[in-house]
Amino acid sequence: MAVESRPTSRISADLPRARPLLVRQGARYTCFGDGLCCTDIHALGPVTRREKLAVDLLEPGRLVRHKDLLAPVFRTNELGACVLRSARGCELHALHGAAAKPAGCSRFPFGLVATPEGGRVTTEHRCPCRTLGERPEITAESALGSLVDLGGRLSPNGRVGARLPLDDRRRIPFERFRVVEGAMIEALLAGADPMVVLDVKPFGRLQGERWKALAKELREERDGTAYGEAMVWFGGAILKLVEGERLATAPRPWSSSYDKAEARAAERPFQEVLNDWVADVLWSLDWVFTVRTFHAGRRELVTLYAIALTIAQRLIRLRVRPDRAAAEAITIVELARQSGAWERVQQAL
Numbered sequence: 001m002a003v004e005s006r007p008t009s010r011i012s013a014d015l016p017r018a019r020p021l022l023v024r025q026g027a028r029y030t031c032f033g034d035g036l037c038c039t040d041i042h043a044l045g046p047v048t049r050r051e052k053l054a055v056d057l058l059e060p061g062r063l064v065r066h067k068d069l070l071a072p073v074f075r076t077n078e079l080g081a082c083v084l085r086s087a088r089g090c091e092l093h094a095l096h097g098a099a100a101k102p103a104g105c106s107r108f109p110f111g112l113v114a115t116p117e118g119g120r121v122t123t124e125h126r127c128p129c130r131t132l133g134e135r136p137e138i139t140a141e142s143a144l145g146s147l148v149d150l151g152g153r154l155s156p157n158g159r160v161g162a163r164l165p166l167d168d169r170r171r172i173p174f175e176r177f178r179v180v181e182g183a184m185i186e187a188l189l190a191g192a193d194p195m196v197v198l199d200v201k202p203f204g205r206l207q208g209e210r211w212k213a214l215a216k217e218l219r220e221e222r223d224g225t226a227y228g229e230a231m232v233w234f235g236g237a238i239l240k241l242v243e244g245e246r247l248a249t250a251p252r253p254w255s256s257s258y259d260k261a262e263a264r265a266a267e268r269p270f271q272e273v274l275n276d277w278v279a280d281v282l283w284s285l286d287w288v289f290t291v292r293t294f295h296a297g298r299r300e301l302v303t304l305y306a307i308a309l310t311i312a313q314r315l316i317r318l319r320v321r322p323d324r325a326a327a328e329a330i331t332i333v334e335l336a337r338q339s340g341a342w343e344r345v346q347q348a349l
Contacts, residue, residue: 014116014161014162015116015161015162016114016115016116016156016159016160016161017114017115017116017118017119018112018114018118018119018154018155018156019118019119019154020118020119020140021112021118021119021121021140021143021144021147021154022115022117022118022119022120022121022140023121023137023138023139023140023143024120024121024138024185024279024280024283025189026137026189026276026279027121027123027137027138027276027280027283028130028135028136028137028138029109029123029127029129029130029135029136029138030129030135030136031129032128032129032133032260032261032264033089033129034127034128034129034257034258034260034261035081035085035256035257035260036126036127036128036254036257036258036331037105037108037109037126037127038081038082038085038090039076039080039081039082039226039253039254039257040076040080040081040225040226040227041080041126041226041227041230041253041254041331041335042108042126042335043066043069043073043227043338044073044074044076044082044105045063045066045069045071045072045073045074045102045104046066046069046071046072046073046104047063047071047072047073047074047102047104048102048103051102051103052072054100055092055100055102058092058095058096058100059084059091059092059095059096061075062074062075062083062084062092063075076225080225080226080253080254090105092105099150103149103155106146107146107147108124108127108146109123109124109125109126109127109129109130110122110123110143110146110147111123111124111157111284112147112154112155112156112157113156113157113158113159113160113284113285114156114158114159114160115159115160115174115285116160116161116162116174116175117174117175117178119147119154119156120283120284120285121138121140121143121147122157122280122283122284122286123138123280124334125276125277125280125327125330125331125334126330126331126334126335127331128257128258128260128261128265128324128327129261131273131276131277131323131326131327131330132258132261132262132265132268132273132323132324132327133261133264133265133266133268134265134266158285158288158289160174160285160288161174162174164177164288164294165292165293165294166293166294166295167293167294167295167296168293177294181282181283184197184198184282185279185282185283188275188276188278188279188282189275189276189279191271191272191275192275194274194275194278194301194302194305195302195305195306197278198278198298198301198302198305199298200295200298200299200302201299201302202241202299202302202303202305202306203241203242203303203306204299204303204349206345206348206349207348208348209344209345209348211238211242212239212242212243214235214238214341214344214345215235215236215238215239215242215243216235216239217235217341218231218232218234218235218238218336218339218341219231219232219235219236219239221235221339222250225253226253226254227335229250229251229252229253230331230332230335230336231336231339232250233250233311233332234307234311234332234333234335234336236248236250237307237310237311237314238307240310241306241307241310247310247311247314249314249318252328254328254331258324258327258328261324261327262321262324265323267321267322267323268323269323270312270316270322270323270325270326271326272323273323273326273327273330274305274308274309274312274326274330277308277330278301278305281301281304282301287300287301290346291346291349296349299349300345300346300349304333304337307329307333308326308329308330308332308333309329311325311328311329311332311333312325312326312328312329313325315328315329
């Protein structure tokens with residue numbers, strides 16, 4: 001049987017690659033040292049086996065096994081801050097140099113996804129330095145230092161191939177998908193309603209799971225940590241949206257970081273903060289690695305947006321500045337999205 005050959009240049013063009021670095025237009029970030037990234041709301045890790053050996057050698061006793069992640073993370077003090085955080089910043093960095101810091105610390109909030117067109121620079125929004133105030137636009141040059149290892153090599157978090165699944169039946173070439181996705185991101189940055197842009201309804205039926213039971217499980221995560229309080233907010237917002245229950249308030253343990261951010265930052269439009277986050281989640285192509293199809297990814301994202309909006313509106317009623325309310329809500333949602341309970345949602349979608 002004859003096999004049709006393809007030009008080598010075309011084959012290589014289809015493969016995911018990390019270069020050139022691609023930055024989404026309008027994404028902004030600079031580190032102001034607000035400190036949220038060094039608290040237990042980020043689980044402070046996990047670190048790899050090799051990184052653990054290095055930290056144990058330099059600073060013995062600083063790591064502990066996380067009960068949910070089942071991996072080493074940095075210990076925290078009674079305020080939920082990393083035990084290595086001081087007034088001068090990271091003691092591991094200050095005493096032993098930048099190379100001593102695990103990749104999860106030095107890389108945050110940046111990520112990298114290899115695509116057939118190059119490496120997409122992604123960002124997390126669990127950080128007021130990413131969401132609040134006047135920040136310069138991210139460039140490939142400004143992100144590069146956080147994304148390369150000591151040998152100057154780029155290490156993508158994931159790789160996306162030449163064809164992407166729209167749903168269970170349809171797959172389209174990456175270049176065609178980029179046009180669809182690009183129009184959505186452009187609309188979001190112009191201020192369009194994410195519910196309209198994503199064009200799916202939030203929640204919907206889960207296979208083998210129930211939203212009410214999931215929400216109650218999340219509300220029972222309260223354990224004295226910032227993570228636990230975030231789960232209370234997140235579960236409560238789900239119950240409000242699917243059951244009509246009143247969203248009760250919970251402590252906001254990361255308020256000190258947001259106090260710093262609010263003090264340094266001129267106010268941003270409320271919807272701009274939310275839309276910037278939704279655009280970044282789309283740009284990250286995270287749905288490829290979690291829920292597998294673009295339709296399911298939009299369903300998950302519009303659900304997360306509805307939850308974030310509900311939390312932000314409740315915070316505004318508590319007299320929190322609107323842009324800060326949106327940023328805090330995004331922090332809660334991004335943290336909850338990494339929980340074991342939400343992984344079950346992703347599988348059930």
